[in-house]
Amino acid sequence: VSLATVDRVLNNRPGVRVGTAERVREACERLGYSPNLFAARLARGASYRLAFVLPTGANRFMLDLAEQVKRAKDHFASQRAYLDVVHADVFDPKALAAALERLGDTYQGVAVVALDHPRVRRAIDGLTVRGVRVATLVSDVPTSKRLRYVGIDNVAAGRTAGTLLGRFVASRKGPVGVILGSTKLSDHAERLRGFGEVLSRDHRHLQMLPARAGRDDDEASAAVAAALLTEHPDLVALYSIGAGNAGVVHALKATGRAREIVFIGHELSEQARDWLCCGTMDAVINQDAGHEVRSAARVLLADLAGERILPDQERIRIEIFLRDNLP
Amino acid sequence: VSLATVDRVLNNRPGVRVGTAERVREACERLGYSPNLFAARLARGASYRLAFVLPTGANRFMLDLAEQVKRAKDHFASQRAYLDVVHADVFDPKALAAALERLGDTYQGVAVVALDHPRVRRAIDGLTVRGVRVATLVSDVPTSKRLRYVGIDNVAAGRTAGTLLGRFVASRKGPVGVILGSTKLSDHAERLRGFGEVLSRDHRHLQMLPARAGRDDDEASAAVAAALLTEHPDLVALYSIGAGNAGVVHALKATGRAREIVFIGHELSEQARDWLCCGTMDAVINQDAGHEVRSAARVLLADLAGERILPDQERIRIEIFLRDNLP
DNA sequence: TTGAAAGCGCTAACAA
DNA sequence: TTGTTAGCGCTTTCAA
Numbered sequence A, B: 001v002s003l004a005t006v007d008r009v010l011n012n013r014p015g016v017r018v019g020t021a022e023r024v025r026e027a028c029e030r031l032g033y034s035p036n037l038f039a040a041r042l043a044r045g046a047s048y049r050l051a052f053v054l055p056t057g058a059n060r061f062m063l064d065l066a067e068q069v070k071r072a073k074d075h076f077a078s079q080r081a082y083l084d085v086v087h088a089d090v091f092d093p094k095a096l097a098a099a100l101e102r103l104g105d106t107y108q109g110v111a112v113v114a115l116d117h118p119r120v121r122r123a124i125d126g127l128t129v130r131g132v133r134v135a136t137l138v139s140d141v142p143t144s145k146r147l148r149y150v151g152i153d154n155v156a157a158g159r160t161a162g163t164l165l166g167r168f169v170a171s172r173k174g175p176v177g178v179i180l181g182s183t184k185l186s187d188h189a190e191r192l193r194g195f196g197e198v199l200s201r202d203h204r205h206l207q208m209l210p211a212r213a214g215r216d217d218d219e220a221s222a223a224v225a226a227a228l229l230t231e232h233p234d235l236v237a238l239y240s241i242g243a244g245n246a247g248v249v250h251a252l253k254a255t256g257r258a259r260e261i262v263f264i265g266h267e268l269s270e271q272a273r274d275w276l277c278c279g280t281m282d283a284v285i286n287q288d289a290g291h292e293v294r295s296a297a298r299v300l301l302a303d304l305a306g307e308r309i310l311p312d313q314e315r316i317r318i319e320i321f322l323r324d325n326l327p
Numbered sequence C: 001t002t003g004a005a006a007g008c009g010c011t012a013a014c015a016a
Numbered sequence D: 001t002t003g004t005t006a007g008c009g010c011t012t013t014c015a016a
Helices: A003-010 A018-031 A037-044 A060-077 A093-103 A118-129 A154-169 A186-202 A218-231 A245-255 A270-277 A289-305 B003-010 B018-031 B037-044 B060-077 B093-103 B118-129 B154-169 B186-202 B218-231 B245-255 B270-277 B289-305
Strands: A048-055 A081-088 A109-112 A133-137 A148-150 A174-180 A206-208 A237-240 A262-266 A283-286 A319-321 B048-055 B081-088 B109-112 B133-137 B148-150 B174-180 B206-208 B237-240 B262-266 B283-286 B319-321
Touching (some): A048 A093, A060 A289, A093 A109, A133 A289, A154 A237, A154 A283, A218 A237, A218 A245, A237 A245, A245 A270, A270 A283, A319 B319, B003 B018, B048 B060, B048 B093, B048 B289, B060 B081, B060 B289, B093 B109, B109 B289, B133 B289, B148 B289, B154 B237, B154 B262, B154 B283, B174 B186, B174 B218, B186 B206, B218 B237, B218 B245, B237 B245, B245 B262, B245 B270, B270 B283
Parallel strands (some): A048 A081, A048 A109, A109 A133, A133 A148, A174 A206, A174 A237, A237 A262, B048 B081, B048 B109, B174 B206, B174 B237, B237 B262, B262 B283
Antiparallel strands (some): A283 A319, B283 B319
16 A cells, blocks of 8 residues: 555545555554644645735724734744735725625635625625635624634623623612614624623613714713713713723713722723723623634634644633733 | 755754854845744654643542543644643652652653642752753642743632622622632632632621631532531622532532522533523633643643744633623 | 655755 | 755655
8 A cells, every 4th residue: 555545545535445445544543643734734835825804994902903913923924824914994895895805816714804794795605615715703794604703702792791790780770871882783783682681681670771882982982971971870880892991981080980880891902901900990801812813813724724623722702801810 | 055054043053154144044034934833843853742740539620631631632643742641649749759750751741730849849840950841730839940830820810709709799798608629729728818818808898707628529518518508697608719519509509598699619610501500600710721731732842842832822811701601 | 546756844964 | 164965744746
């Protein structure tokens, strides 16, 4: 039995008699053979280009994602995988779809922070058909043919915020304010849904006010928060679903009730760490941008190279940070 | 300039004139050269054996670690790294030290759940001197020459439990019970310290009872919990520092006050998930055994092969799980 | 259906 | 101090 035949069997390539294949497999079993991934990749000589499609003019979290791509670059380059950040107007389905389609010429894998829109879905499916591996990042397009969604379950994240907030408020009664970026962002809408569910089921003494939009912007969020605080002097808690937390904190501090009002938000920025430490924020729900980037890259590469992944390693967690467990 | 010279420069091996080295480096820079890790490992032809030293007759968490080693085996085998689980009596310093010393003949890397004892420290340092890379796992020996500690900050974990418990109890007043495995386990002692700090600083209305030992055992823990519950009918919360949570739950359910008493513990077992879901447990503090195993293996291997790690990826987090963010 | 041979990018031993 | 050479374990192409 020659080297080439063994190779054919192990990679189930065609052109081997079943009897021979069986014998080879048996021998592998007996000898406890385990293939050398490095040698395989080397011989294949393939290199892969991966694009990370992120929103233009983005908030802190998106900037963090871009930063994490940069940090992972060297590590993946040493494995012949080249990561690029590509910016696109994620909120314009037509533009995003066009951008995605263009990417297919250059890249074998694409990780995209996607808007869930039929047009975008078609673009993703189009790429997939051309053999480009696509992973949705942070925000999913569930009905598309994407290889995988790399991100958290945002309904569950909202529920988590709801439970924490409800229990932190405890027996106090009063209205709860909610600020989101936009109801059109599906991740924000999902978080809101989860949050509302928990509040209405487990914390009936709290009265959830209608969510207001802060456009993921510090100034707008500050205005919204200030309005909430003046309209509801008995406000007991605030949940900030999107970006713009600096604005909320500003408004909160202006009232002098920053430590008294329970405030929960998303994404562990450098600032958020400070706010947790000084008691302005009570908890931060986080998804690890670095983990998401590396996971997306690994998943795309593994599929391209026909390798297996460790599923446990690729599970993105809904992290809860208090001032005590900051990394 | 020949291939070999380039190799010497890139791996700062001796025997190259500075001028030549400079020229090579400049050329690499200019051409944007990035070395191929796979080819290097392949050519080196080295394979590594790593031992995971875990306690004999261990609790659920240790069993989980062993299971995770098993799961990671294939993945690392494809990179010429062979993982073995070795059991040792971690509580007998002499035995552990002897076991460690013996391991040096067979293994290039050792990850050990270590007892912090001078004798064990000497054994670790001895291995290090012989060139064996050592990582402490879950429980550290800070004064040793170990390459790295792979695990969480247990004082911070205790503080996290304290904050959650204090806030969940909220305005209710009353005694708080604490059950640990043994005061001699440094991780348990550290968690207790962190917990006590937070309770005495931030939640003065709660009266923390002296910690009692449940020997990481279900039955013993059940007895301790039952005693606490009868001696203190007004108990408002329980913190279980070690294993034996099944026993605590049993005692708690027997009183019919399982949902009313705030109960926080460690390690997200299959059972713990159920208890979270039904409201018996209020929060679980967790360290990801799978992540710890893979991280230890990666760190040891990278050092052996002279490669760099991604520090972000190797940070072990203090995870908080509520019923809403279960993975 | 099977085998032989070249080569992926690097390291290590040896020669110059 | 530098260069030459033979592989590492696999894939791929071409020939049998």
